Amino acid sequence: MGKSLFITEKPSVAKDFAKLLKVKGRNGDGFIESDKAIFTWCVGHLVSMSYPEAYDESLKKWTLDTLPFLPKEYKYEVIPSVAKQFNIVKSLLLREDIDSIYVCTDSGREGEYIYRLVDQMVGVQGKSKKRVWIDSQTEEEIKRGIKEAKDLECYDSLSESAYLRAKEDYLVGINFSRVLTLLHGRIVSNILNEKSVVIAVGRVMSCVLGMIVEREREIQNFNKTxxxxxxxxxxxxxxxxxxxxxxxxxxxxxxxxxxxxxxxxxxxxxxxxxxxxxxxxxxxxxxxxxxxxxxxxxxxxAPLLFNLAELQNECSKRFKINPDQTLANIQGLYEKKMLTYPRTDARVLSTAVAKEINKNLFKLSKFSSDEELQGYAKNILDNKWYSGLVKSKYVNDSKITDHYAIIPTGEGLDNFNGLKSLEKEIYLLVLRRFLAIFYPQAKYxxxxxxxxxxxxxxxxxxxxxxxxxxxxxxxxxxxxxxxxxxxxxxxxxxxxxxxxxxxxxxxxxTSPPKRYTTGTIILAMENAGKLIEDEELREHIKGSGIGTSATRAEILKKLDNIEYIQVNNKTQIITPSLKGEIIYEVLNNSISGLLNPKLTASWEKGLKLVVDKEIEGIEFMNKLEKYISQNVAKAEEKNNFSIPDIVSNITESSRVELNKINNKIQKKIKGNKEKENLESIGVCPICKSGEIICYEKGYGCTNWRVGCKFFVGKVAGKVIERQQVEKLIKEGCTDKISGFKSKKGNEFEAKIIIKDKEIKLDFN
CATH class of the missing domain: 2.70.20.10 (Topoisomerase I, domain 3)
Structure with missing residues (x-):
């Protein structure tokens, strides 16, 4: 009889599995081995989707004629930084003495994807593959998960949705980032006075940016009554x-x-x-x-139990920490076996868990580190207040997809005193919410x-x-x-x-709407763009949200890292940056659908339908490719908007930032003008604030970076003389000039005029 191979997502989890299963073996390089089992890990993602240049080297260069990029078959590659661990896992998967594989990555879509990519790259054949699906890291739950492990193929629809989600993000990011950068990157870099700008677009990220910018503009445009x-x-x-x-x-x-x-x-x-x-x-x-x-x-x-979004919002309010920090702390408590699985959207328990909830309560009644909460747990047990839980609003199997709500397991309590103060606070927050559901109603x-x-x-x-x-x-x-x-x-x-x-x-x-915080934006993402602070109402209208519980914190983190938003670390209030507002305007003028929360949520709902086997993955993929193709074409059609179009709607704080950039540019221009002896021939008749300078290729306004369109160089093959430019500046019109040439080579004469703040030819 061969050995069983257990593959987890992290080294610490693999070690916990080995310890809880009382498996004693030697520690190898990247694995633990005994005479009956081997435990190894993936250290997160080991495999990723390949960049376009892996399909064709020419695709490394961004060009419009290579868009849309829609591969017939997708390529994947091992991530170089973790190649060593991938090879270790690969060698174990292919060992002849391994006949059973237990997939123990996190029990969710992302965890499923992590293993399936490895399996695909290795090409594992002829071995039994089982999926361990657990709600906590306790010994009892791990043993149950292994005992009740289903064939991996039972999770094929979840796996398919994971692949589709990755392809969706990949295609949206590559196609729309490239097309918008090629069409508008230069104009954005001019506004921001940066050497170059990549317009980063994401299926969820762009939508969240839109929510934040639109809320800021609502506040600015609010007229109190x-x-x-x-x-x-x-x-x-x-x-x-x-x-x-x-x-x-x-x-x-x-x-x-x-x-x-x-x-x-x-x-x-x-x-x-x-x-x-x-x-x-x-x-x-x-x-x-x-x-x-x-x-x-x-x-x-008592309110419903915590899911990840609710807990992230509560921690943002109470402790002024961002969702990513909250998730990191809850994940740590999960790995210490103190809390159940954190990446959940459910706020209720399953019937099966509710029937045995007295076990959790009994363990919590031994919680000597907090005598008050220990007393509450004992009181619940003594009065048997848990007996009616199954028929309460806190138990609903229909509202659970992958995992039930976040609750204390009752285990790992000996770790409590060694926790950091923030971890203690978060654990007690979850514990109080859990114990509260058993207590009698408040009476008024x-x-x-x-x-x-x-x-x-x-x-x-x-x-x-x-x-x-x-x-x-x-x-x-x-x-x-x-x-x-x-x-x-x-x-x-x-x-x-x-x-x-x-x-x-x-x-x-009347009061203006409140700015989003890192907590309230998570709630708004969960409810397809609506910030609903009333807890009961939120539960009634809950549907397909934007992103998932596992990805929302990462989206905010990325928006912050690429400087599209600003987060006040003391208050956790979010505001858009100048760059974020500029990117919003580019999207709004080209592919406005990316800013629509309902549209973004509909894609998430589509993935859920794939999981539930209500639609085929090919149907989802066909709609996605059609959407990409149509909107690349739409972006190319709408490529004629100018800097004034982009900056006209920005908020006051962004305008202040833009003025600082402009002042810096003007100071530099003035210095260059003196240094290079560039001569000003008058005040710009279009923007009324810049100066017209004689540059190497013609006469232009010093405010060109912020959208002024005054420039007179070679017009229709004719170099315009200085005296005519001076007349244009003073009178808005030149004399009739001869020597212009049409595209067919025919000569003609015309005046140059200023009309609608642009330089044009007048044939009258």
Whole structure:
């Protein structure tokens, strides 16, 4: 009987597998071997897609006539930096004494792709191949995963979607980056005063850039609206006063009036003053009547469990760290067996896990490093609050694709004290969210009072938490302002007469949308471009997002690295850079679909349909190639936009940056002009700020880098004399000039004029 080969994604995981399976063997170079099994690893990706020049050396040079680039068969190659480990894995896969291969890379699309590329490059034949699919690195879960391992071919549709996703990113990146750089790279480099610029395009990356730029422009273009509310102070006796807010309900004389901003406020102060005059006229001491008093009890359940996006958003808010840092910390906790698999979109548990959740709770009840949380776990066990979990909203098999929500395993607790402080904070955050779902609901008493003055209604609502329930565990950072209890309100009765001690006007104003943070942009990516902060609503509308839980942090990191966005490390607020806005404009003027979140999400949904075997991979690929071809052609058609077209819509902060670049350029031009004795012959009649300089090839404006189109060199084969250029600058028109030649060689005469801020020929 031959040996079994276990292939993991990282060396540490392979060592953990060997240790947990109690396999003792020798450590080889890149593997661990015993008499029955061998453990090796991939150190991430060992194989990648080849660049176009691998297909044809001529494709190394970027040219329009080689686009679109759509290979019939795709080429792959070993990544040079990890070639040694690839050869080790290859030699093990081909060893004759290996008859069973257990694929133990991360249980997701990317992990599947990592192994399949290796298998493809090696050409493994005639061996049993099993897929180990696990949700945590605990001994129990690893043993279960190996015992229940399915044939690798059961995951072929997942593998196919992984290949398609890689091809999609590859084709979008290569074709659109090349075509836009060839068409517009020079104009962008001129604007930014850089030697050369590659316009980097990505299927998901460009869409996220669009979301960030558009949000910044919404904020800049926001016009605030001022509105005016009317508040009433109502007195029971000298020290018992409460406040109500006026609202234009059906009985109001202002119901659906054009004077309203909305049902609770006016669009002008004078209208609010008019209401107050009406309420107090003919009354020495204005009175009000309590028209209605209602009391009800509300219950609120703990929020759903964390998926990766939710946890990244929460960590961004609480700890001011970016999604990549959050993922790195959770991954570390996963590898220490403390948390379940992190790259998940699900916020619920599976039925199978829920049925045995008491095992996690029992282990957590031994968590001596935090006696408070240990006590909560014991309390849940003692009261058997876990018994109804299976039928709760926290368990839903239909909402789980690859993995259930991130929860504590209850293991690895002896590692806690050795964790870094941030790792501890994140672990406790997940632990509290997990324990909270077992605790009773929070209970609120809500008292609503309606006060009537001349059929105009004022409303007061007081909400008080009477039973904390799960809030005892989650401990909200800020106490809800609604929970300030005025006990005397309980004594108010319907029909009671109240004194109106004051009627005041409160001015309010609308607020612009908030900038994205590294956390909220992840939520917006998950929900196809919508930032939905309400947790319950978010769960209802959730569909195909932009990118995946495994890739979203990396997308943000790349946008930051290539300087398309700027991230404030203290606040995690994201703003677009000048370069990012310029690239956005190039995309918007050429292939605007790349900026559309819904379109990008539809491609992600297509990959999901491939996984679910609802469509064939060839159908997806045909649509992708058609999209690439059509949009390369579209980009080539829309190649006539200018620098003013690109910079006209940039935000104020980017314009400040652009002015700095322009000032630097002008200073350099001035220095060169003095150094090379270049003569100015006047102020530019087009941009009104640059100077017209006599250069080697003609007369041009010093503001050419930022889009000024004044340049007079050789026109239709005729060198224009200086005196005519001076006349053009002063009068906007030259004399009639002879000696021009058409393309057929025929001579003609014309004037040179300035029209629509461009240099043109006039034949009149």
């Amino acid at each position: 001022v509105f005016f509310k009317v508040l009433g102070d109502f007195k029971l006796d000298e020290d018992k006063v409460f406040q109500g807010q006026w609202k234009a309900v059906e009985s109001s004389k202002y119901f659906e009036s054009p004077k309203l901003y909305n049902e609770t406020g006016f669009n002008k102060r004078e209208y609010a003053e008019e209401l107050i005059r009406f309420l107090i006229e003919n009354q020495e001491e204005p009175k009000a009547v309590v028209e209605d008093v209602s009391r009800k009890t509300e219950k609120k359940s 008493n809500t008292l609503s009072i309606t006060v009537n003055i001349k059929d105009e209604k004022f409303f007061t609502t007081e909400k008080v938490c009477v039973e904390k329930g799960y809030l005892e565990i989650l401990k909200p950072d800020k106490k809800d302002k609604e929970e300030k209890e005025s006990t005397f309100l309980n004594s108010i009765k319907k029909g009671q007469i109240l004194n109106v001690s004051d009627l005041t006007i409160k001015e309010g104003e």
